[in-house]
Amino acid sequence: MNAAPPSPTAVTEPLLDVRGVTLQYKTKAHLVTATYRVSFTVYPGDRFVLLGPSGCGKSTLLKAVGGYLTPIEGEMRLKGRPILRPGSDRMMVFQEFDQLLPWKTVLENVLFALTSTGRLRGAAALDRARAYLDKVNLGKFLHSYPHTLSGGMKQRVAIARGMAMEPDILLMDEPFAALDALTRRKMQDELLRLWDETRFTVLFVTHGIDEAVKIGNRILLLSPHPGQVKAELNSVVDLTDSGAAAKLERRIHDMLFNDRVESPGNSEAISHA
Amino acid sequence: MLAGASRPEWVREDAMSEDFGVVEKPITWWERVWNNGAVRKAVILILLALAWEIYARRVNNALTFPTFSSTVEALWDGAVHGNLLTRLLFSLKVLLMGYGLGIALAALLSTLAISFRLGNDLLETLTAMFSPLPAIALLPLSLIWFGLGNGSLVFVLVHSVLWPVALNTHSGFRAVSNTLRMVGKNYGLRGFGYVAKILIPAAFPNILSGLKIGWAFAWRTLIAAELIFGVSSGTGGLGWYILENKTQLEIANVFAGLLTVILIGLVVENGVFRVIEQRTVRRWGMQA
Numbered sequence: 066m067n068a069a070p071p072s073p074t075a076v077t078e079p080l081l082d083v084r085g086v087t088l089q090y091k092t093k094a095h096l097v098t099a100t101y102r103v104s105f106t107v108y109p110g111d112r113f114v115l116l117g118p119s120g121c122g123k124s125t126l127l128k129a130v131g132g133y134l135t136p137i138e139g140e141m142r143l144k145g146r147p148i149l150r151p152g153s154d155r156m157m158v159f160q161e162f163d164q165l166l167p168w169k170t171v172l173e174n175v176l177f178a179l180t181s182t183g184r185l186r187g188a189a190a191l192d193r194a195r196a197y198l199d200k201v202n203l204g205k206f207l208h209s210y211p212h213t214l215s216g217g218m219k220q221r222v223a224i225a226r227g228m229a230m231e232p233d234i235l236l237m238d239e240p241f242a243a244l245d246a247l248t249r250r251k252m253q254d255e256l257l258r259l260w261d262e263t264r265f266t267v268l269f270v271t272h273g274i275d276e277a278v279k280i281g282n283r284i285l286l287l288s289p290h291p292g293q294v295k296a297e298l299n300s301v302v303d304l305t306d307s308g309a310a311a312k313l314e315r316r317i318h319d320m321l322f323n324d325r326v327e328s329p330g331n332s333e334a335i336s337h338a
Numbered sequence: 339m340l341a342g343a344s345r346p347e348w349v350r351e352d353a354m355s356e357d358f359g360v361v362e363k364p365i366t367w368w369e370r371v372w373n374n375g376a377v378r379k380a381v382i383l384i385l386l387a388l389a390w391e392i393y394a395r396r397v398n399n400a401l402t403f404p405t406f407s408s409t410v411e412a413l414w415d416g417a418v419h420g421n422l423l424t425r426l427l428f429s430l431k432v433l434l435m436g437y438g439l440g441i442a443l444a445a446l447l448s449t450l451a452i453s454f455r456l457g458n459d460l461l462e463t464l465t466a467m468f469s470p471l472p473a474i475a476l477l478p479l480s481l482i483w484f485g486l487g488n489g490s491l492v493f494v495l496v497h498s499v500l501w502p503v504a505l506n507t508h509s510g511f512r513a514v515s516n517t518l519r520m521v522g523k524n525y526g527l528r529g530f531g532y533v534a535k536i537l538i539p540a541a542f543p544n545i546l547s548g549l550k551i552g553w554a555f556a557w558r559t560l561i562a563a564e565l566i567f568g569v570s571s572g573t574g575g576l577g578w579y580i581l582e583n584k585t586q587l588e589i590a591n592v593f594a595g596l597l598t599v600i601l602i603g604l605v606v607e608n609g610v611f612r613v614i615e616q617r618t619v620r621r622w623g624m625q626a
């Protein structure tokens with residue numbers, strides 16, 4: 066039932082191919098360029114992280130992959146097909162706690178995703194929804210309404226909902242940013258455990274260097290507004306090796322800071338985000 | 339140097355549960371009864387009825403201000419022996435027709451308004467034009483167009499229901515958070531499915547208040563229209579009942595007619611709208 070680990074041949078086939086994508090917002094007064102000619106490639110099973118300071122266009126980029134925005138330049142392909150509109154082959158997990166439908170219980174929220182997209186029906190949908198809610202330890206809260214849950218539990222429902230759809234790629238926009246530090250750590254560990262179990266592909270947005278190093282296997286570094294690719298790095302393989310993680314964090318930190326060296330006194334950087 | 343650095347640390351052992359004394363204690367039956375909103379409201383109603391009775395007895399003029407008890411008596415008499423119930427049923431039938439049609443049109447208009455920019459302009463223009471127009475002012479025109487039947491009543495009712503419901507629904511749709519919209523789109527929902535499965539439930543608090551306002555407007559319009567319009571094809575409604583009894587100086591019956599309108603209002607508010615509210619927006623935590 067779960068997504069099979071990527072076969073060796075599939076690894077050479079990119080799952081998501083983003084090429085030279087420029088994204089703009091048209092407001093009444095301005096034309097805001099959010100990202101400029103961003104390119105990257107995500108392979109099946111990747112935990113691909115978009116890292117950059119606040120306002121550099123990470124959310125915009127993710128929304129474009131989600132199909133909510135059309136690039137004015139460049140192209141995006143999922144499994145070789147151009148991305149034209151939102152669809153359930155790319156499930157979004159947002160930062161906001163109000164992403165669950167408040168009029169549906171925890172179980173119904175997951176079920177609704179499965180049935181309204183025609184993914185599964187009846188008993189099969191029910192089994193799938195229960196299985197994924199069990200995975201995120203919410204088996205006891207199936208019939209609770211979202212407003213009775215804590216922030217962390219709501220995010221777990223949203224993650225279960227996204228995973229239950231077994232999409233080609235899971236798009237997560239700072240899903241843990243609004244949580245307290247303790248819960249955030251726990252959720253990060255949980256996400257990695259879930260990934261170990263099912264090996265889904267995830268595109269994960271964050272402004273936290275430590276979170277990027279922890280979650281990702283590959284990190285795309287974006288420069289401040291408008292977002293441009295600064296580097297694409299491999300994360301550490303062994304998370305228990307805290308020395309290696311610290312070194313990588315340091316390196317990323319320096320890369321982002323060095324940009325601002327020309328303007329001394331202006332010390333705002335990613336840690337601000 | 340920190341001020342408290344020399345203070346010793348300490349760790350507290352868990353207290354035995356029997357040390358807590360009372361942790362949970364059942365509230366008294368009196369508190370429980372008073373916590374019931376229906377009981378509190380019933381008390382208010384009883385007090386109002388009492389005030390009415392006392393005042394009317396002091397006025398002591400059955401032609402201008404009958405007592406509460408004689409009004410209730412007249413209500414009972416009218417319902418059992420008279421034609422109050424047939425009048426009421428007639429009014430309710432017309433009311434529900436107008437209300438239902440008004441809601442259907444409001445749903446159509448607000449769906450158009452949220453789906454197309456031109457639909458939005460249409461709704462805004464129409465509500466700006468017609469919302470301030472009293473339904474009664476349309477009655478003469480309505481009589482010319484639809485004649486002396488129920489048609490003209492339904493027409494003015496639709497007018498009085500449509501705009502407040504459409505306006506509330508539309509502002510509810512627009513207040514739906516961007517995140518929820520994106521979730522709906524993520525499921526590939528579009529057009530009618532998107533409106534029915536995402537927008538309507540998400541905007542339900544606003545829709546419900548629109549429905550309440552629409553219901554009140556409909557009653558007002560109907561009774562007023564019947565007072566002017568009189569009787570059509572042999573049967574009249576509550577408004578006609580009130581007018582008829584006034585000309586015959588059966589003032590207690592006039593009061594009974596008005597009391598009926600009030601009672602229906604109370605029943606619908608507490609029996610229908612409140613139940614819907616409790617089962618929907620309150621259960622979902624969308625309204626306190």
Ligand SMILES: Nc1ncnc2c1ncn2[C@@H]1O[C@H](COP(=O)(O)OP(=O)(O)O)[C@@H](O)[C@H]1O
Pocket residue numbers: 090091092097098099117118119120121122123124125126290
């Ligand atoms: N709806 C919008 N309209 C206009 N400008 C926007 C909108 N959303 C974001 N922006 C602008 O686009 C840039 C990138 O925003 P965003 O993608 O949200 O950044 P991030 O997620 O990296 O913090 C910012 O400068 C922001 O002000």
Ligand SMILES: [Mg+2]
Pocket residue numbers: 123124125239
């Ligand atoms: Mg963002």
